[in-house]
Amino acid sequence: MHLTRRLRLTALGTTVAVLALAGCGGDGAGTSGDGDTKVIRFAFAPDPVWDLMDDAGVIKKWERENNVRIETSTTWDEFTYFAGGHGDIVSMSTQETPVLEAETGIKTVTFGKYNYQRVPLLRRAGDSYETLADIPKGSKICVSGPTSNTAFWTVLAKEMHGLDYRVGGGDFQLVVNDHFVNPTNLLRGDCAAAAVIPEAAVPQLRKGQLEIMYGGKLPFQLYDEFAPKRDGKLHVLGNNFTATEKWFDANQDLAVKFLELWQVGIEMWKKSKATTVTKYPQHFSVESKEDIEFMTEFVNGANDWFVDSPFLESQEWIDSEQAIWEIMKNLNPGNANYLAADAPTPRFVALTPRG
Known part of the structure; x- marks a missing residue:
């Protein structure tokens, strides 16, 4: 299920859900x-x-x-x-x-x-945020890193809402922590919403303490709503x-x-x-x-x-x-x-x- 990994591209780092494979160098296996x-x-x-x-x-x-x-x-x-x-x-x-x-x-x-x-966006049960457009600008959002799933939400935010969603600037304060820490951070009010892999929030989702925004959809279920090319x-x-x-x-x-x-x-x-x-x-x-x-x-x-x-x-x-x-x-x-x-x-x- 690949809960975390690190992709180091010079100064660019991220933690993402991953599968990592490696083979011998050279012309072939x-x-x-x-x-x-x-x-x-x-x-x-x-x-x-x-x-x-x-x-x-x-x-x-x-x-x-x-x-x-x-x-x-x-x-x-x-x-x-x-x-x-x-x-x-x-x-x-x-x-x-x-x-x-x-x-x-x-x-x-x-x-x-x-x-x-x-990786969906989560809110506290009872909060009225359904999409990023409902969250007041300047609010804190808990994320796992500057790229990976954040890259998806960056794209969605721009295409669906005209918002600038990124670590280190933009319309929100994106606070970076581990996936498994962010459900607790969200519940105690450290952020207005959080991007968390489903596995990291199972107890909170099961108990109804946290809810998935965007009508309960995961990113791959949302892509077709804003992608410029659609194949069904x-x-x-x-x-x-x-x-x-x-x-x-x-x-x-x-x-x-x-x-x-x-x-x-x-x-x-x-x-x-x-x-x-x-x-x-x-x-x-x-x-x-x-x-x-x-x-x-x-x-x-x-x-x-x-x-x-x-x-x-x-x-x-x-x-x-x-x-x-x-x-x-x-x-x-x-x-x-x-x-x-x-x-x-x-x-x-x-x-x-x-x-």
Whole structure:
């Protein structure tokens, strides 16, 4: 479920929900001492879908069938992998990809998707704020960082309300704290609203102490209300699978197989949400039986932020997903989420599953 990570782009830092992957440097996946066995170095934050596959033996089976070994380790900083030349695949949001290319000069290819941007704005129960436009200018809003989900709300604020929403300026005072601290900060009145991953506020949401603004919608459910290009599909992604261009061009067949592995895991999640939340409560930040039941119900409908398939659907889908970059170019240049007019346009490639 990837509760936090850090993306360090020179002076730009953020904490976001993430999945981080890393592979060997060079022209392709590395080879081990076992003949021609390819190795993918896989640096991964704790995730329920990965655990489902691992416990069921799916990963080992995939490795045997494809003569690939996945070496796992833990990282919260995918920038280091790319900048240091040691990583092949990472996971990042659509909004972050052009920033990464601009800051590092490394060309990337986004070839898969994993989960949607899901961080909603919360209010205290009884408060009248339904949208950002209802919150008095100058009010404090608790956020997790200057980019990531804040970048989404920056775009929405401008497009839907004509507001300047950013850390260090704009129409509100955005106060940065950890996701798991912000529900308490909101309840005690330290801020008028807070952007918090759902998992971090389960007890407060279950008890009715906090409520989701914008009619209970999550970011990916709101994107279509202001996006300049609409294809009728869900957008925008909080976690994509992104590779260096060098690795992708040399390993496109392996990229397809990699997504096929994740397709199996996603289908396992879709079929066993209640069992997964119960078996891996640590991934959903739930402890009590009541919290487990609440989270299971929350992700059992339209709020499920996992994609149905990790394969990018079509060029039309890609165009709609990338449309957010044009909005970012029209933001205040002082905004951490502003994109210059000549910012890179990263490649997104729609692959096709085998057979």
